[in-house]
Amino acid sequence: MRRPLQILTAITFVTWVGARVTAVALPLVALAETGEAWATGLVGGMSGLPLLTVGWWGRGLRERLVSGRALAVVMLVQVAGLAIVPVAALVGHVGAVSLCASGLVTGVAGALLGPAERALVADLADAGRHRPDGSGGTAARWLAWQDLAHRVSMIFAPPLGAWLVVAWGAEPLLWCQAAVVLAAAAAMRGVPRAEGRAPARGEAARGEAVRSEAEPTAVLAVLRAHPQVAVGIVAAGVGGLCWFGFSLGLAVLGVEHGMPGALVAAGMSGYGATSVAASLAAPLVVDRLPRLATAVGTWAVLGLSFAALPAVVPSVAGVALVSAVGGLATPFGIAALNALISEQTSGPERRAAFTAETVLHSGGASLGLLVGGAVIGWVGAGSVLVVVGGVQVLVAGVGLLAARALGARGRATAEVPAAAVSG
DSSP states (O other), X not given: OHHHXXXXXXXXXXXHHHHHHHHHHHHHHHHHHHOOGGGXXXXXXHHXXXXXXXXXXXXXXXXXXXXHHHHHHHHHHHHHHHHHHHHHHHHTOOSHHHHHHHHHHHHHHHHHXXXXXXXXXXXXXXXXXXXXXXXXXXXXXXXHHHHHHHHHHHHHHHHHHHHHHHHHOHHHHHHHHHHHHHHHHHHHTTOOOOTTOSOOOHHHHHHHHHHHHHSOOOHHHHHHHOXXXXXXXXXXXXXXXXXXXXXXXXXXXXXXXTOTTXXXXXHHHHHHHHHHHHHHHHHHHGGGSOHHHHHHHHHHHHHHHHHHHHHHTTOHHHHHHHHHHHHHHHHHHHHHHHHHHHHHOOHHHHHHHHHHHHHHHHHHHHHHHXXXXXXHHHHOHHHHHHHHHHHHHHHHHHHHHHHHHHHHHHHHHHXXXXXXXXX
């Protein structure tokens, strides 16, 4: 199982590099072809709509995405969406319709692909561990490697995209991204369906798996059935929602102190450098991390770093250092949450849980950016950073207490039938 897992990790890296390069080129094409600044964000804005609603429309689809062949089909849909804008530019008809269509199609594919890839990684790793040779490693470790591939692309792909725009032009980069995803789809076909992807959990668990195959699994039902997973996902969702305080808040503070761009650049650089370094270590230690405490506690660390930023402004070095603390913690939290999902769920439940994680975290980040500017303009950037930092700390504390109470209630419920049988 090691080779399919390596292929999946490589595909994650290549496609994310292409996506981040395209993020540089696409607004330039939209601006050049339409002459309207508002059109530059249409693709990104429209692609967020399928993500926010995938828990509803994707119920029947996500449970079919259990092999590389199935994921390759979704990637072909993504290629079609990516090709809409360069094809429209070729014929001279880039406008709001083509930009919105591209965003919707790629958004549909992306909303399905992210959770499905993580679930398939966990399936294959589980199957490898149950083989006689124990090949493959744990799901937690492979998911951490996948997160590393994602974060590494975040560091060098945007400047690479800027350089390629100068060297090649923006439109050729859009064609390159479509070709990259097409090649990745071809490689994805070599990833098999995991054999025995659901671990043995007794006859009752197998019966539940059969029922869930016949009837799409609701995301909320999965979260109610697994309170620890729910707490971890909600904490990640709140972290995504609060991200605007960091990115937009530092940008506004830089302008207020006569340093436009300097503070946000320092914060992003400090956060990015340590998050990549932590991602290198996460696969090596994730199997020894306490799952829920790490998944929730790291968001509290990020919140504390947000709340501390106004105290060090306008020091560029101070902002970079405080941001680095948050970046150092976050990858361990994401690795622990992915491990928690992969260990407590399987089959359709696993896919529903990963979908919930994607919707709440990425969707929360999009929503925060959408309303964040108005919030900062109303109460001020420094106050927003303190508030969103405090919110993350509060959610982490409440989440841990709630998970402990729910866990104790579950143990008490389980002990009642056992006592009745023994009596």
